[in-house]
Amino acid sequence: MMRMNWLLGRRRDVGRSGGADTTGALAVLSGKRWLPALVGAFVVWILTAVIAGHGLLGTLQEGLLVAGLLVVVGIGELFVITAGNGNIDLSIPYVMTLTAYLTSSVMNGRNSALPVSILIALAVGCAVGLVNACVIMVFQVPPLIATLAVGFIVDTVVLLRQQTGGVGSASPILVKFMSARVIGLPIFGVAILAVGVAAHFVLQRSAFGRAVQAVGQSREAARLVQLRPRLVTLEAYVVCGLCASLDGLLLNGYAGGPSLDMASTYQLGAIAVVVLGGSLIGGGKSNVAGVWAASLFLTFLVTLVAVTSAAAGVQDIVEGGVIVGVLALVASH
Amino acid sequence: MLAHRRETLAAARRRAAQVPVKAIVPFVFLGAVVAAMGAIEPYALTYSGLTLLLVGALPLVFGTMSQLFTMAAGDIDLGLGAFIGLINALSAVVLRSHPFYGGLLLVASIGVYVLMGLFIGVRHVPSLVLTFGLGSVWLGIALILLPTPGGIVPPALVTALNEQTPLVPEPILICVVLAVLCYWFLMRTRLGVQLRAVGANPEAADRAGISVIGRRAILFAGSGLMGVMAGLVLSGESGSGDPNGGSSLLLLTIAAVIVGGGEFTGGEVDPIGAVAAALALSLLTSLLDFLNISANYEIGTEGLVLLVAVALRITSKWLSGGLARTTQTAEGIRGATQ
Numbered sequence: 077m078m079r080m081n082w083l084l085g086r087r088r089d090v091g092r093s094g095g096a097d098t099t100g101a102l103a104v105l106s107g108k109r110w111l112p113a114l115v116g117a118f119v120v121w122i123l124t125a126v127i128a129g130h131g132l133l134g135t136l137q138e139g140l141l142v143a144g145l146l147v148v149v150g151i152g153e154l155f156v157i158t159a160g161n162g163n164i165d166l167s168i169p170y171v172m173t174l175t176a177y178l179t180s181s182v183m184n185g186r187n188s189a190l191p192v193s194i195l196i197a198l199a200v201g202c203a204v205g206l207v208n209a210c211v212i213m214v215f216q217v218p219p220l221i222a223t224l225a226v227g228f229i230v231d232t233v234v235l236l237r238q239q240t241g242g243v244g245s246a247s248p249i250l251v252k253f254m255s256a257r258v259i260g261l262p263i264f265g266v267a268i269l270a271v272g273v274a275a276h277f278v279l280q281r282s283a284f285g286r287a288v289q290a291v292g293q294s295r296e297a298a299r300l301v302q303l304r305p306r307l308v309t310l311e312a313y314v315v316c317g318l319c320a321s322l323d324g325l326l327l328n329g330y331a332g333g334p335s336l337d338m339a340s341t342y343q344l345g346a347i348a349v350v351v352l353g354g355s356l357i358g359g360g361k362s363n364v365a366g367v368w369a370a371s372l373f374l375t376f377l378v379t380l381v382a383v384t385s386a387a388a389g390v391q392d393i394v395e396g397g398v399i400v401g402v403l404a405l406v407a408s409h
Numbered sequence: 410m411l412a413h414r415r416e417t418l419a420a421a422r423r424r425a426a427q428v429p430v431k432a433i434v435p436f437v438f439l440g441a442v443v444a445a446m447g448a449i450e451p452y453a454l455t456y457s458g459l460t461l462l463l464v465g466a467l468p469l470v471f472g473t474m475s476q477l478f479t480m481a482a483g484d485i486d487l488g489l490g491a492f493i494g495l496i497n498a499l500s501a502v503v504l505r506s507h508p509f510y511g512g513l514l515l516v517a518s519i520g521v522y523v524l525m526g527l528f529i530g531v532r533h534v535p536s537l538v539l540t541f542g543l544g545s546v547w548l549g550i551a552l553i554l555l556p557t558p559g560g561i562v563p564p565a566l567v568t569a570l571n572e573q574t575p576l577v578p579e580p581i582l583i584c585v586v587l588a589v590l591c592y593w594f595l596m597r598t599r600l601g602v603q604l605r606a607v608g609a610n611p612e613a614a615d616r617a618g619i620s621v622i623g624r625r626a627i628l629f630a631g632s633g634l635m636g637v638m639a640g641l642v643l644s645g646e647s648g649s650g651d652p653n654g655g656s657s658l659l660l661l662t663i664a665a666v667i668v669g670g671g672e673f674t675g676g677e678v679d680p681i682g683a684v685a686a687a688l689a690l691s692l693l694t695s696l697l698d699f700l701n702i703s704a705n706y707e708i709g710t711e712g713l714v715l716l717v718a719v720a721l722r723i724t725s726k727w728l729s730g731g732l733a734r735t736t737q738t739a740e741g742i743r744g745a746t747q
Contacts, residue, residue: 162673215720218673220485222719224660225712232709239705344487344541351538358535389552396545403534403542 109354110366112405116398117373124376128383133260135379140265141254143368143375145327146345147268150353150367151275152319153346155312156219158279160292160359163212163219163309167227168320168346169339171204174234175324176334181244190247197321204230205317209310234336243333250329264326269368276364288312292359349374352402373402435669435682438718439689442696449699456578463580464570466691468493468643469658469665470584473687474591474680475635476662481595482628483608483675484529484536488544489636489662491551492518493655496640498551501560501650508563515637522633523626530622551652558651566645584684591680604628609676661690668718686718 125135149168156165178200179193204226211222256263279285287308290298295305323342328334351357352373353366377398381391446462447454453462472493479486486492496518504511525543529536572579595601606614607624615621643654667673668690669683693714697707 211716215716216723217716217719218667220673221660221664221667221715225716228712228715229709232706232712235705235708348538348541351535357538387553388556389549389554392545392549392552394549396542396547396549399542399545400539403538404528404532 110363110369111354112402113352113354113366113373114369116402117369117376120373120376120380124380124383127380135376137257137260137262137265139372139375139379140268141262141330142379143371144262144265144268145323145330146342146349146371146375147272147368148319148323148326149342149346150349150371151272151364152316152323154275154279154350154355154362154364154367155288155315155319157347157350157355157357158288158292158359158362159309159312161295161309163312163359164223164347165208165313165316165320166220166224166343167204167208167230168316169341169343170227170230170234171201171317171320172324172327172339172342173334173336174230174237175200175321176328176331176338177234177237177243179325180246180328180334181242183247183250184242184244185247187247187249190249193247193325194322197325198318200324201317201319201321202314203317204321205314206310208317209313212313213306213310238334238336245333246329250325251332254326254329272364272368279362279364284308284311289360289362292356292361294360345374348399352399432670432679432682434718434721435686435689438668438721439685439692442689442692446692446696446699449696453695453699460578460580462692462695463578463584463688464646465695466688467570467580467583468639468646468655469661469691470587470684470687471635471639471642472655472658472662473665473669473683474587475632475639477591477666477669477671477678477680477683478628478631478635479536480663480666480671480673481605481608481676481678482526482625483611484526484540484625485663485673486540486632487537487659488540488542488547489632490656490659491544491547492636493640493643493658494652495547495551495554495655496637497644497647497654498555498560498650498652500562500566500641500644502554504566505561505563515641518637519630519633522629522636526626526629526632527622530625548652548656555650555652558649558654560650562644562648562650566641567648570642570645584688588681588684591684595678595680600627605676605678607676609674662687664715664719665690668715690715 121135121139122132124139125132128135130138149172153165153168156163175197178196182196183189183193208219208223208226211217211226212219215222217225254264258266277285279288287298287303288311290301290303291305291308298305298308324339327338331338347357349367349370352370353363353368355362355366374395377395378391381394443454450458452458472489476486476489479489496515499511499514499518503514525539528534529539570579574582593601595605603614603619604624604627606617607619607621608628611621614624639658640655644650647654665687666678666683669681669686670679671677671683693711694707697710702710
């Protein structure tokens with residue numbers, strides 16, 4: 077087992093201390109790990125609503141929509157990170173941008189091409205996930221470097237595509253799906269809430285999800301109970317790739333059309349929501365509710381800083397400072 | 410007694426034979442890039458050609474050394490790129506008009522890194538996320554200091570990088586001195602051994618009576634110092650400030666430490682190999698320019714080369730591991746038959 081201090085902190089994770097009598101305390105502690113993010117989201121929500129003047133509901137409407145986009149890739153990243161052993165996916169923004177460009181030119185404003193676009197998105201995500209996993213396992217390249225290098229290569233494809241192909245535009249149904257509201261709540265946000273619940277059950281209840289957590293906790297132990305760590309890790313990367321490519325499709329519908337740096341904030345954002353949400357960055361312990369809470373928190377925070385129209389630098393300082401602050405709170409539990 | 414002596418001698422020889430396979434990779438990489446450059450553009454290998462090319466490589470070389478100190482502690486610094494940009498902005502805005510306060514701020518920046526090391530050690534936070542958050546803070550401060558690229562750095566910084574040294578171009582001298590100094594400090598001094606021990610196995614170091622938190626703070630002081638140097642060198646090279654000037658360096662610094670023979674697991678670093686790898690990675694960009702590879706392909710090619718270099722290094726590790734095992738087995742058999 078490799079030791080990676082930069083990932084695990086100083087190995088004081090409660091999830092790793094083991095022992096039967098810690099189970100109760102563990103449940104309480106793990107329940108609390110995402111609390112700072114939720115409280116933070118709540119506080120910033122109210123602050124934003126008061127300062128921006130859109131009211132509580134208006135702020136929540138827009139927040140659910142934007143946070144939903146972050147939640148999708150956050151869940152993908154959660155699967156990879158939960159598989160442990162230093163696994164992490166930095167190729168997410170490049171996959172998103174590539175999918176946005178490819179599907180946008182295929183759809184070209186037609187609803188009839190939407191099914192084909194979804195198939196293309198699935199194919200892109202699946203392919204990049206497989207390549208990531210293969211590079212990591214066959215060539216034994218550390219995931220941090222491997223997924224970034226694969227991301228660079230995907231980025232080159234994006235650049236070439238951007239120069240040769242037409243830009244096109246998203247299909248009206250997709251645009252409608254991203255903007256429509258039912259009793260004041262965005263359909264997309266509610267749909268992603270449902271996706272979050274589904275992801276929770278996949279991770280906590282399904283054989284695959286439990287295998288991912290088991291592999292993240294101890295590859296050796298997982299192997300001894302007849303799990304196949306390499307296969308499970310590969311599947312986690314494919315799930316992450318699929319989340320990223322589908323999110324690229326959705327982001328395209330939200331933004332109306334692709335641009336080169338449309339997804340750049342999702343690279344570290346996806347990791348940030350996993351960690352701020354209380355999942356262990358070293359793997360083995362996941363929390364989907366935390367991903368949602370942290371996504372709302374980050375989204376409201378960005379809105380808050382934007383509406384106070386502070387200088388560009390202030391936004392970065394506040395975002396970074398909050399991540400450090402919440403991290404200190406989470407880690408002290 | 411004699412048998413024992415023979416055994417330790419064999420062990421020492423084995424260790425000596427083991428080092429080159431892994432340590433040679435960055436130099437092969439560097440040699441290949443330099444040879445390819447020389448073949449395409451002979452001017453690149455003249456005194457002035459090398460000076461031009463290598464001055465541009467110096468920010469990455471110092472940045473790599475900063476990352477190397479962090480990785481020796483078993484941590485990783487995702488805020489390094491932004492930190493280098495901040496130092497660059499500082500030198501363009503404050504250092505020229507107020508040299509004293511500017512200098513004070515530079516020293517304070519090193520202090521911030523020490524605090525970072527202490528915070529990681531005391532609060533047990535994963536450095537990956539902490540440094541990512543702090544990176545955002547550095548970028549924000551740099552953007553407030555210098556909203557758009559510009560400003561003028563102190564002329565002394567620029568002239569310091571343009572000395573006409575006899576025979577060997579100045580950047581090569583700087584690289585050699587830096588590599589040798591860091592090698593001596595980390596690999597040859599008593600403190601260096603303790604520092605690496607803390608990164609490799611904190612529990613064992615703690616039991617041996619070494620203050621883990623204190624030693625990590627020293628390593629982070631090294632990271633801060635090298636990060637400040639990287640920012641100053643970047644300023645001297647570009648002549649002006651750019652808050653985002655260091656962002657492209659971040660991932661290359663991690664890659665250079667790994668390609669140079671370091672490990673993600675802490676404690677295992679190779680300063681000389683890392684300098685060679687940083688030079689190679691930096692020259693690779695120039696090589697791609699020489700080859701007239703369109704800027705579109707550049708980032709993808711870099712990604713590909715990065716993968717190949719890391720895969721190569723790991724293959725070489727298998728090779729050396731395999732060799733060591735074979736030698737061991739052979740000696741075991743010999744010992745058993747004697």
